[in-house]
Amino acid sequence: MLRSRLAGLYYCLTKKNSDVAKVMRDLGFLTEVGEDDPNAQFRARAYYRAADTIASLPEDVAVMYSRNGIKGLLEIPSIGKAIAAKIEEYIKTGKVHTLEKMKAEIPINIDELYGLEGVGPKTIRALYDKLQVKNLADLEKAAREGRLRTVPGFTERKEQDVLKKIEFFRTGRGRHIIGEVYPLIKQIEKSLLQVAGVKNAVAAGSVRRMKETIGDIDYLVAASDPEPVMDFFTKMPEVQEVFGRGPAKAFVRLTSGIDADLLVVPEESWGSALQYFTGSKEHSVELRKIALSKGLRLNEWGVFKGEKRVAGAAEEEVYQALGLQWMPPEMRENAGEIELARQNRIPKLVEYGSLKGDLQVHSENSDGTATIEEMARGAKAFGLDYIAITDHTKSLALAGGLDGQELLEQAQKIAELNDRLEGGFRVLASAEVNIMKDGSLDIADNVLDKLDIVGAAIHSHFNLPVEAQTERLTRAAKNPNVDILFHPTGRLINKRLGYPVDIEQVIEVAKDTGTVLEIDAHYDRLDLKDEYARMAVKKGVKLVVDSDAHHPIHYAFLMFGVAQARRGWATPADVLNTLPADRLLKVLK
């Protein structure tokens, strides 16, 4: 008895929402693949919905279960009796009988086959039944041997398509880091605006929502005659291959390996089309349900009452027709924003271009490529009023880290530079102090307290267990000289997960100590990520958005950091470097 209770407790502590959500997604997927009855798609959808809900819960379902049992689970929307029982089973035993049975019946590699573009559940079923295709390798082999075309629905051409898609999937070109493709996206947007007859053009989709990575680019164009736009788009020099083209929609792959869609609508549908093409899908689905409940119908062409269009030209009027306040695209993830819109309580988010300073900037004195003065003048030209020079410290030898004496000398030079700089621009003496394995710092407190501002960061021992890593980070936060934790989770998007850390505990400690958490705006990092930024904002922990510039052109990264702050629902009051330097320093005292 005791043993089983302990086992239960163990699972409670180890099953994260992402694990439970994965189980739900697998159940949904196998339901779609394995069952033919017309209701299967709705059961699958119920599983997917539950997965999404669980993934975005602020607290682990396992913890909620340990507190209130099944009853607690049933209070979660889109979780009913059957799914609650499965979650309970999973928390207690680490398995779900139904799922195991399905997996035994159709032993396919879900992770590999789910999400392969153009190959849906029905196709996967046919492939398994006819050719025993269980994974990507099987699929590739069957395609190469020309066996795919024996499956109904497949032709030689589709066989070739599958091979291309496998290649695309393998080379990891599925999702692109937004900062890497943003210039290209904007360049094409601009050239679409130049096409004769075009009234408006914008990259919608995840680009407009400013997600950290994007799957494809969704261009929306307003024009009365789609033909010339379609022609221009499919023949642009950036296009490698045209996948499809209808009267008002086209799909292409660009030479840079990213897919782009185009939709052309008349001006009177611009707003509804913009809403539709911006998404997220989940957000749009909710809007359409609201439309239905009001006796309306929402699609990309407008909001309709019967046959009559009652809104559609502007996004604002679409939301208004549904009884909702308009909201910034960065919030549209169906994560509570619709309820706020209903109550007219959408927060005023921190604005692009509203940052007055940048608190993580490197110079050539460590691993930067410009002098402090060049970084200062670059920041001024960019429109900032101050920067903090945060060169690395001595234990980061690779980056040419400074020791205490060198930091103090640098502070003296910064003071002299400030006298020389015109227009009230200010450079703050600072450092990106290295957090050691035990959470201590590599620079003495009697040096740190002479700097204007101190950031601390982890650059080593990434593989400590979560408890040790959390302790290490919170110990640094508790040092009264530390003002900011830089890039708090250490992740590199698409390259490195980041060290394991209990971010909720870090946020708790930051709240107690008044430590500020950074959103490092470098597009590789965007750390804190949107979700964690929102947790911090919710708890009242202050943020700063920094470029992590190693050259003056890197100040342009700040917009991606502001985007993450906005995705975290941060207002100007939540982001301290929207303040002038003197007020910022006062807050940090």
Place this chain on the structure above:
DNA sequence: GCCGTTTTCGGCCCGACTGTTTTCAGTCG
């Protein structure tokens, strides 16, 4: 499988594009 100011049963978001379908299923966003 979930859910209910029309319903505890019968719905479940909506439209475009593709292929070989000559009236629709599969897939996508």
